[in-house]
Amino acid sequence: MTDPHDVLFIMDPPETFNPRADSTFVMITEALRRGRRPFGTNLSGLGMHGQEALARVAPVALVDGDPPRLVYAEPPRPRALAEFAAVLMRKDPPVDQAYVTATWILDHAGTLVLNAPQGLRTLNEKLSILRFGELVPKTFISRDTSELREILERLGGRMIVKPVYGFGGREILLARSDDPNLGSLLELATAEGTRWTVAQEYLPAAAEGDKRILLVEGEPIGAVLRVPARGELRNNFHAGGRPEASPLTDRDRAICSAVGPMLREAGQFFVGIDVIGGHLTEINVTSPTGMQEINRLQGLSGGDTMQARFWDALEARLLAGAA
Template sequence: MALKVAFQMDPIELIDINGDSTFALLLEAQSRGHDVFYYTPPNLSLKDGRLIAFGHSLTVEDKPGDHYRLAHPHTVDLADFDVVQLRQDPPFDMAYITTTHLLERLQPGTLVVNDPASVRNAPEKVFVLDFLDLMPPTLVTRSPDEIRAFRAEHKDIVVKPLYGNGGAAIFRIAEGDTNLNSLIELLGQTFREPIMVQRYLPSVRAGDKRIILVDGEVAGAINRVPAADETRSNLHVGGTAKKTTLTPREEEICARLAPELKKRGLIFTGIDVIGDYLTEINVTSPTGIRQVKEFGGNDIAAMIWDVVEKKVAAR
């Protein structure tokens, strides 16, 4: 079944195709014969009640440095499409939130993946707070006194912006570290939102596991091991991807999340688990597809498109 598919994403010339999940989805869409249209968020407009986008027909090739071809620049009515893939990376700011409000107007005629209302209501570090019993001790606040008291209680903490992404501005502050007050001041001046503070988990040295779920079902996982001189395990800051399997605790976490993910229309989700604890639920632009396949795991892009095609056919 050939579909008309639009990808709302970051500039395609800037992506790293070796690890980019959006590129994997593009390759799979093309292999299935879907008609792919590409545009970037600034080219999305609402005109007289019609949601339109200026962009290009797109073909892709798994060839670094020569991975895409753009053709036929034109403006389309997104209501004419079967599927829109919402795939731009955070920051999860008002610009991002506005695109979810606009894309929500396409429903129910056009399937948006992930559901834009659910993306808007499920920021990575906020949605996860619905499952506090699965998380390490966590504080969300702008109060310096609360942060200092939290460190006094837990000794070793991690401080991060509530709407950050990609490991940016994440700091470990151990007991006795005299930088805490300066860091609170810096984050308070830089971000208007509250700060997230969590107890540091020493088990992160063994890895921060990314588990990918497709329509609530486990599709694959990779373990991301931080470099010796890093707290963060993100691959783009030096973390190393390792083959992995799920522990019984991780299977329990996934089973807890599955009904809520399905109910919210979150088809493609990546969760992060350190040791026995859930730390994030990624719904805006999850990554990890190519790494899972590289280590002999499932073809998750194919699994996602199987679900998308089934949902379109059922409309």
């Protein structure tokens, strides 16, 4: 039987969370604040008995301190996913064989799963932007180094290359036609022609940062500008980028209005899109972050925080499902 208070987070180990940066951390603490009982598991804890999806789960507790931390309060035990009011897929990438298998298991959860597993499989974070051609920079996909050289010339001698399954700013490279190491760079980017690579128009505005916009139910709830560290190409917080306040512009809202209906249709409840110079560059559906940075920059607390708005929408969804 489903317990309306119990929610399950599929996530990395709680001791790995940065209590001042991770969005999953504040999602869980907000659940506790609202009187819900959060449980956690990881990918290896998932399984199936016949048609029933199960997981080895443990309750998550908040330990006071400076900083506070989350821990598993008890040893894990098996429970059916259908016993939880909601299952929140918050496992960080990579999207690999284990991740995709987990989404197949979640297809059998028998309860609300967010983000929806079908959408997690379908919406590659680098390629799904191509559904919105008028909003995105010139983008190509190839694993042929000769073709990538041709694309580079077409793009004026500078382009960004990044792996289709990349995450957290890893392996993002700037290719230049005048670089004597260009051949080696393209060989590395494509793993010597065995891996598809995204080749994307270089946007000079990237030097000023890229904007992470958080959407819930396809509607924007907040944004933060990620500014690269000195001498660094990448803007990601994992790569040393710093957060700066950044209000939503009319162009940002137009992008959200275009992308939002697709996200809702695909069951992608919580999403982070990246915008550089008014261009949509990524649609992050796996485990987007940015909540805590927005809270601090905007001085948000209580019911105005990003995690509170997340839970307001989730509880509305649960209430509608129970009606």
